[in-house]
Amino acid sequence: MPKMNAMEAAVSVLQAEGIDVVFGIPGAAILPLYKALSKNHEIQSITVRHEEGATHAADGWARATGKVGVAIGTSGPAGTNMVTGLYTAWADSIPIITITGQAPRSQLHREGFQAVDICTIVQPVVKKSFLVMEPAQVPWVFREAFRIARQGRPGPVHIDLPLDVQQAEIDYESATDHALPVFSASPYLPALRRALDMLLAARRPIVLAGGGVINANASQELMALAEYLQVPVSPTLMGWGSVPADHPLYVGTVGIQTQTRAANQIFLESDFVLAVGARFAERHTGDLEIYTRGRKFVHIDVEATQIGRIFPPDLGIVADARLALSALGEIARDTTPRRAPGEWVDRVAALKASRDRRMDLDSIPIKPGRVFRAINQVFGRQAIFTTAIGLYQIWSGQFQQVYEPRHYLVCGQAGPLGWEIPAAIGVKCAHPDRDVVAVVGDYSFEFLMEEIAVAVQYHIPIVIVMLNNGYLGLIRQPSKYQYSMNFGVDISYGLNEDRGMDNVRAVEAMGGLGKKVLDPAELEEAMKWARGVSQEQKLPVIVEVFIEREADAAMGPSLDQIREFDEVIDRDLALTATGERSEL
Numbered sequence: 001m002p003k004m005n006a007m008e009a010a011v012s013v014l015q016a017e018g019i020d021v022v023f024g025i026p027g028a029a030i031l032p033l034y035k036a037l038s039k040n041h042e043i044q045s046i047t048v049r050h051e052e053g054a055t056h057a058a059d060g061w062a063r064a065t066g067k068v069g070v071a072i073g074t075s076g077p078a079g080t081n082m083v084t085g086l087y088t089a090w091a092d093s094i095p096i097i098t099i100t101g102q103a104p105r106s107q108l109h110r111e112g113f114q115a116v117d118i119c120t121i122v123q124p125v126v127k128k129s130f131l132v133m134e135p136a137q138v139p140w141v142f143r144e145a146f147r148i149a150r151q152g153r154p155g156p157v158h159i160d161l162p163l164d165v166q167q168a169e170i171d172y173e174s175a176t177d178h179a180l181p182v183f184s185a186s187p188y189l190p191a192l193r194r195a196l197d198m199l200l201a202a203r204r205p206i207v208l209a210g211g212g213v214i215n216a217n218a219s220q221e222l223m224a225l226a227e228y229l230q231v232p233v234s235p236t237l238m239g240w241g242s243v244p245a246d247h248p249l250y251v252g253t254v255g256i257q258t259q260t261r262a263a264n265q266i267f268l269e270s271d272f273v274l275a276v277g278a279r280f281a282e283r284h285t286g287d288l289e290i291y292t293r294g295r296k297f298v299h300i301d302v303e304a305t306q307i308g309r310i311f312p313p314d315l316g317i318v319a320d321a322r323l324a325l326s327a328l329g330e331i332a333r334d335t336t337p338r339r340a341p342g343e344w345v346d347r348v349a350a351l352k353a354s355r356d357r358r359m360d361l362d363s364i365p366i367k368p369g370r371v372f373r374a375i376n377q378v379f380g381r382q383a384i385f386t387t388a389i390g391l392y393q394i395w396s397g398q399f400q401q402v403y404e405p406r407h408y409l410v411c412g413q414a415g416p417l418g419w420e421i422p423a424a425i426g427v428k429c430a431h432p433d434r435d436v437v438a439v440v441g442d443y444s445f446e447f448l449m450e451e452i453a454v455a456v457q458y459h460i461p462i463v464i465v466m467l468n469n470g471y472l473g474l475i476r477q478p479s480k481y482q483y484s485m486n487f488g489v490d491i492s493y494g495l496n497e498d499r500g501m502d503n504v505r506a507v508e509a510m511g512g513l514g515k516k517v518l519d520p521a522e523l524e525e526a527m528k529w530a531r532g533v534s535q536e537q538k539l540p541v542i543v544e545v546f547i548e549r550e551a552d553a554a555m556g557p558s559l560d561q562i563r564e565f566d567e568v569i570d571r572d573l574a575l576t577a578t579g580e581r582s583e584l
Contacts, residue, residue: 001171001172001173002171002172002173003169003170003171003172004169004170004172005032005036005166005167005168005169005170006032006135006138006165006166006167006168006169006170007032007033007035007036007138007161007166008036008039009138009139009170009172009174010033010036010138010139010142011033011036011037011039011040011043012139012172012174012177013139013142013143013146013177014043014070014142015040015042015043016174016177016179017068017142017143017146017179018067018068019043019067019068019070020042020043020044021043021044021045021046021061021429021430022037022043022044022045022046022058022070022071022072023046023048023053023054023055023057023058023061023069023070023071023072023422023425023426024045024046024047024048024051024054024071024072024073024099025047025048025049025050025051025054025072025073025074025078026047026074027073027074027075027078027101028074028075028101028163029074029075029076029100029101029102029103029114029163030072030073030074030075030078030099030100030101030161030166031101032163032166032167033072033099033101033161033166034072044429046425046429046454046458047454048422048451048454049448049450049451049453049454050081050448050450050451051071051073051077051078051079051081051082051085052081052082052084052085052416052418052422052448053418053421053422053448053450053451053454054071054072054073054082054085054422055071055082055084055085055086055088055089055096055098056085056088056416056418056419056422056423056426056448057069057071057422057423057425057426057429057451057454058070058071058085058096058097058098058426059085059088059089059094059096059411059419059423059426060386060409060422060423060424060425060426060427060430061426061427061429061430062089062094062095062096062426063094063406063409063423063427064384064406064409064426064427064430064431065406065430066215066217066406067095068095068096068097068146068149068150069094069095069096069097069426070096070097070098070099071085071096071097071098071099072098072099072100073098073099073100073101074100074101074114075100075101075102075103075114075115075116075118075163076113076114076115076116077114077116078100078101079098079100079116079118079121079122079158079160080116080118080121082098082100082122082158083121083122083125084414084416085098085416086098086122086125086126086156086158087125087414087416088411088413088414088416088419089155089156090125090126090127090155090156091125091411091412091413091414092211092238092411092412092413092414093153093154093155093211093212093215094154094155094156095149095150095154095155095156096149096156096157097145097146097149097156097157097158097159098122098156098157098158098159099158099159099160099161100118100158100159100160100161101160101161101162101163101166102115102118102131102160102161102162102163103115103162103163104162104163104164105133105162105164105165106164108162118158118160119131119158119160122158125156126155126156126157126158127148127149127155127156127157128144128145128148128157128158129157129158129159129160130144130145130157130158130159130160131160131162132159132160132161132162132165133162133165134165135165135168135169135170136170136171138161138165138170139170139172139177141159142159143177143178143179143180144180145157145159146179146180147179147180147181147182150182151182151183152185152302152303153212153215153302153303153306154215184320184322184323185302185318185319185320185323186319186320186323187300187317187319187320187323187324187327188317188319189327189331191315191317192317192324192327192328192331193331194315195274195298195300195315195317195328196328196331196332196335196336198272198296198298198314198315199229199231199272199274199298200229200336201272202270202271202272202296203271203344204269204270204271204272204344204347205231205232205270205271205272205273205274205344206231206232206233206234206251206266206267206270206272206273206274207222207225207226207231207232207233207234207273207274207275207276208234208235208236208254208273208274208275208276208278209222209233209234209235209236209239209242209243209276209277209278210235210236210238210239210275210276210277210278210279211236211238211239211277211278211279211412212239212276212277212278212301212302212321213235213239213242213276213277213321213325213405214238214239214241214242214277214405214406215277215321216277216302216320216321216322217322217405218242218276218277218321218322218325218326219241219242219243219405221322221325221326221329222242222243222276222325223242223243223247223249224325224329225325225328225329225332226243226249227249228329228332228333228338228339229332229336229339230249230339230340230341230342230345231249231274232249232250232251232266232344232345232348233247233249233250233251234251234252234253234254234263234266234267235253236253236254236255236278236281236284237253237255237258237283237284237397237410237412238410238412239277239278240253240402240407240408240410241402241403241404241405241406241407241408242405244403244404245401245402245403246401246403248341248345248349249345249348250352251263251266251267251348251352252266252352253397254266254267254284254559255283255284255285255286255397255559256283256284256285256286256555256556256557256558256559256562257283257394257397257553257555258283258393258394258396258397258398259397259398259554259559259562260352260355260356260357260398261355261356261357261554261562261564262348262351262352262354262355262356264559264560264562265351265355266347266348266351267559268290268559268560269347270295271294271295271296272295272296272297272298273295273296273297273298274298274300275297275298275299275300275313276300276301276321276324276325277300277301277302277321278299278301279306279309279310280309280310280311281412281413285310286556286557286558286559287557287558287559288310288311290558290559290560291558291559292311296314297311297313297314297315298313298314298315298316298317299313299315299316299317300316300317300318300319300321300324301316301317301318301319301321302318302319302320302321303318304318357369357398357399357554359372359373359399360373361520362520362521363520363548364518364519364520365518365546365547365548365549365551366517366518366519366520366523366545366546366547366548367520367547367548367551368391368392368395368399368467368547368548368551368553369395369398369399370520370523371395371465371467371523371545371547372395372396372399372400373399374523374524374527375400375437375439375465375527376399376400376401377524378524378527378528378531379435379437379463379527379531380435381403381404382404382407382434382435383407383434383435383436383437384406384407384408384409384427384431384434384435384436384437385400385402385407385408385409385436385437385438385439386409386410386419386420386421386423386424386427386436386437386438386439387408387409387410387420387438387439387440388410388411388415388416388417388418388419388420388440388441388444389411389415389416389417389419389444390417390441390443390444391441391467391469391551391552391553392439392440392441392444392467393410393415393439394553394555395467395553396410396439398553398554400439409423409427411423416447417443417444417446417447417448418444418445418446418447418448418449419444419448420438420439420440420444421438421440421445421448421449421451421452421455421462421464422448422451422454423438424436424437424438424462424464425451425454425455425460425462428455428460428461428462429460435463435531436461436462436463437462437463437464437465438462438463438464438465439465439467440464440465440466440467441466441467441468441469442466442467442468442469442470442503445464445466445503449506450510452464452507452510452512452540453510453511455512455539455540456510456511456512456539456540457511459538459539460538460540461534461535461537461538461539461540461541462534462540462541463527463530463531463534463540463541463542463543464507464540464541464542464543465527465530465542465543465545466503466542466543466544466545467545467547468503468544468545468546468547469547469548469549469551470546470549503542503544504516504542504544507540507541507542511539512539512540512541512542513530513533513534513537513539513540513541513542514541514542514543514544515529515530515541515542515543515544516544516545516546517543517544517545517546518546523545526543527543530542530543551565552565553565
């Protein structure tokens with residue numbers, strides 16, 4: 001068997017597993033891996049500005065492709081900087097592999113330089129962590145890492161490589177190597193038949209499609225079942241795109257933050273919920289007594305410990321989402337005539353028509369809904385969006401429209417500030433032919449904004465739409481502010497008296513472009529300009545929209561107690577779930 005460097009074998013495995021780009025920062029303890037990468041012309045290596053940014057970029061790439069993303073760092077603090085990204089991927093069930101260098105094996109017990117026990121540190125937020133102590137194990141550890149990241153509920157895996165392990169020569173032949181099999185959990189057919197009987201017996205059923213539907217690539221199977229039985233579908237925030245926003249069976253999102261009026265009302269009127277790949281997170285359910293009262297639940301999930309974690313369903317089924325939905329569809333077609341739309345589907349359509357939130361207000365300062373109206377119109381069906389955490393995520397969940405799976409990517413559970421820009425870079429690397437838009441807030445933007453320099457350096461054109469409500473700092477002085485970036489450039493730019501840091505100038509200082517919008521009449525043209533110039537010049541472009549400072553989002557403690565802050569479209573029809581008029 002031929003001999004080769006252990007890291008050349010590792011890179012061979014990465015390529016065989018479908019990796020064409022990795023994100024990271026070189027350092028002394030990981031240089032053998034980077035040397036091996038430099039010899040491979042099929043894998044692009046993108047150097048980011050912070051290891052957390054590398055994990056988020058790999059995360060975005062994984063969400064957009066459905067494959068396993070890869071982030072690389074050196075020893076010591078590089079690994080600890082990756083913990084937030086690992087937690088984010090773990091919380092949202094995203095398959096990524098992080099790789100760190102480590103001190104030589106002889107120094108691990110001697111408190112060697114940067115010899116931190118990263119495998120123990122990351123254990124709570126990974127499916128598995130490996131400290132590779134034998135060079136001959138390198139190819140198989142990498143293969144096993146990919147298998148674990150993909151199988152069952154997807155998630156992150158960490159590999160720690162001592163320097164002398166990386167430098168060793170091993171026996172390896174790629175022709176005899178292979179990907180390890182990934183087994184999907186098949187559904188138990190008697191349980192599926194019982195679930196179908198419960199659905200058919202219901203008068204007002206809905207399907208709740210969670211992120212597990214996206215991860216399992218089960219959107220087609222979901223819609224085939226829903227259309228055959230004419231069952232309305234409500235995606236959770238993580239399940240956006242599993243059903244097109246303009247489909248007649250689309251309900252909208254249920255929740256106490258990211259939600260629509262119609263979806264909450266439809267859910268409260270339902271009597272049966274088929275939940276697939278959903279976790280029943282608290283921002284979705286709110287008060288559990290209100291959420292569960294008057295309806296039966298069937299919960300299908302690939303992870304057994306999710307069943308009954310929040311509340312006991314009437315029936316729990318452990319299975320892969322795609323296999324379960326496909327089997328349910330087959331059973332339905334074998335036993336039940338195709339259904340036509342009935343009173344329940346008509347009721348869903350009527351509620352959606354009467355309860356939309358207003359997005360056409362052209363007042364100054366700009367209303368958040370008006371920004372998302374422009375986003376929906378300008379970027380269209382094929383754009384891919386990233387967004388992180390805060391009011392702008394909640395507004396996005398209430399106003400934005402998505403039509404395809406893997407086109408709306410959000411850090412739903414962990415919610416790290418700054419996630420959206422490096423994630424958008426990862427998405428654009430995966431889909432260079434698509435519009436990629438990061439929707440950000442002025443506060444989140446200041447975290448990991450240095451990754452914009454990565455987009456400039458590698459000519460990665462992304463559009464950043466910022467909703468700036470002026471809550472960052474509000475420093476009221478005409479002085480200059482020195483902002484030293486991690487990418488080695490000192491930037492001096494003025495502070496807007498009422499709006500904190502000048503974000504457009506910050507992007508321009510890094511080599512990008514930007515435009516400010518204070519008038520809603522300029523929104524569409526500004527976004528069209530950003531879309532065009534970004535692709536033309538292969539640069540990141542920001543559209544900073546100054547919105548109403550006191551703008552708030554419709555939220556509440558339970559599905560029937562959502563406090564509204566904006567006008568409703570039809571004062572006679574748009575009532576709250578309790579039957580009372582919304583607050584104006």
